[in-house]
Amino acid sequence: MPELPEVETTRCGIEPYIINRRIQSIEIRESRMRWPIEECVHELVGHKAERVERRAKYLLIRSKVGSLILHLGMSGSLRICPTDHELKKHDHFIVGLEGDMEMRLHDPRRFGAVLWHDINDGPLMEHRLLQHLGPEPLSSHFDSNYLVASCSNRKTSIKQHIMNSKTVVGVGNIYASEALFRSGIKPTRKAGNISKPRLVRLSEQIKQVLSEAIKQGGTTLRDFLREDGKPGYFKQRLQVYDRAGKPCRDCGQSIQKIVISNRSTFYCSKCQR
DNA sequence: TTTATAACCTGAACGC
């Protein structure tokens, strides 16, 4: 579920329930996540959450004593619900909030992560998981000049290159396929073997597709507290992802499915070269 | 240094 637009949607959804609220309790129901959840996360208890930020696909809940770093992995989701709401299997981490509400991290595959960064450990952005990240795709730090320079002499495929968080953050498997389709670039093409005008278009389309998805994610915000807690996501706008064998919406050619680096990849062999 | 691959997990969907 969580690509960058869903993480941003989640951030917007939880922010009003968390910001300037005192954290009343923290419960680790299952510590075996990507890394074990350490007891020091309890440091947050008794303090107010001052900001809820996002860096790449990490959610950062900042307080004056330190920050909680959350990652949703492949199957994670966050829900705000009343404390008397029945707990679900795979509700692994619970943050008790003022007003008998809780934020629950639900993650069946446990690829997600919960970490604590103490204020005394230096700037949050120098945390080992954050310090080597590339630019945010929607920021001015990511533009056509940057992408062109980053592709220079690269022998890896363009899809792997834009999915690499050192190149740019937040471009997951779905939006990599979509942005490449919109740019007319075949996913297997070597990054260093693409003309500048086409990379300019790709940088624009990465921004465009993510912006559109965030807007659509925004429409699911009202459903955030719904019983099933699932943020609806939008398949109707996808041009190639999960459309193997179906006709290209532009030319009618059958959409191809291939595997690049163990990830399903979809493209139109006529529109993308 | 760059690139490719294995590993971490559970559950849903599918075929037999």
Add this chain to the structure above:
DNA sequence: TGCGTTCAGGTTATAA
């Protein structure tokens, strides 16, 4: 119905 296989939206650690 039940069992085995395959696949899934992410990221790091390790090997080549």
